[in-house]
Amino acid sequence: MSILEVKNVSIRYITGDFKDIGLKEYVMRRLKGNYHVTEFWADKDVSFTLEHGEMLGIIGANGAGKSTLLKAVSGIMVPTEGRIRREGSIAALLELASGFDGELTVKENAYLRGAMLGYTRKFMDEKYDEIIAFAELKDFEDRPFKQLSSGMKSRLAFSIACLVKPDILILDEVLSVGDGAFKKKSEAKMREVIGGGATTILVSHSLKQVREMCTKILWLHKGRQIEFGTDVQGICDRYEAFLGGKLEL
């Protein structure tokens, strides 16, 4: 029984009149027949399955629809067509710095972010010192969050996020974050999390990481699924050839 099954999923964004006008304008235009929207298909007919403990690497150029697909898999968006079946808890790290509030202190923000990731209060109380130590922010605990530098913010976000232990883990380009020495620490920690047996979906532009760690690859281009399979090295080679202009799609 596969832990994640995505079947013929298509996700559509509606642009145009839909959001730029207010409710009154919407009703007026609907009545007059003056209502125009364009459809943008971010993903069209994507299918794949994942077994327990596998690691899927999603590669593709910018705008290929990777992040949108991840949002659908994690349940933030509902696919316009198709079906997604998941078993177990999901933790999606789509953007590390989301949910932080500039006015609150570092400690309050850490608890808030932890709550969003699904931790319990007891867990946060126990692990709080560990988090602050890993992020090297001991002196800044009671400062308002907006006073931290961007590097500090990403370090805090990362150290909260790396304690997550779900059944399905989704990482959207978050493997190497922060400055210099922290980058090494964070990469090692993430590998530990991945090695802990969770089924992982990784989106990365670093093909080296993808080649080393993934067991399956999904290649997307402009919303369409180009390739999916267990031939990691083969697909990555073809992708590199495509990027270098040697392969036509």
Added chain:
Amino acid sequence: MFQTLKSYQFLFEELVKRDFKKKYKRTVLGMAWSVLSPLLHLLVMRLVFTRFFGRTTPHYTTFLFCGNLVFSFFSESTNQGMTALTGNADIFTKVNVPKYLFLFSKNVQCLINFGLTLCVFLVFCALDHITFTWRFVLLLYPIACLVLLNLGLGLILSALFVLQPPGAAPVSDQSRLCHHQIFPRDRY
């Protein structure tokens, strides 16, 4: 639905705390403001209605306070609830949490405010020599109904408000219409 609410309890508490702290962060008086503000409203309205319009109903201040209390709970709840979705957009587009949690946390914050002013109101009642009977407990039923009304309207308005173009006036025409339909002015 209650199952999901229970599992998100920590997040819910944190959201309520966050809203509370943000509201009073920059003010000098802090929490005292939510007590002082209705009292000041009351003072102004009493002056206007007794001196300028000459109404002489007995216990007028308490009467005014009563209506003001309920209306400001409704108004604050729906106004804040309206922006619950758009204000927290950067959270629920990136993390999978049920969206109605944000509305509920705003409503809980308004309910706490309401509780505070209700205590002040009871003090007013005592000062105005209104006898406390056991019937005061029956007040809980209309309060519960009002909370449900706030939640329902908040859910509708916050979803509609997403369609508003950014930069529109915070109190939109829709919510003002709702207020006037539900609480007609001739109550005073």
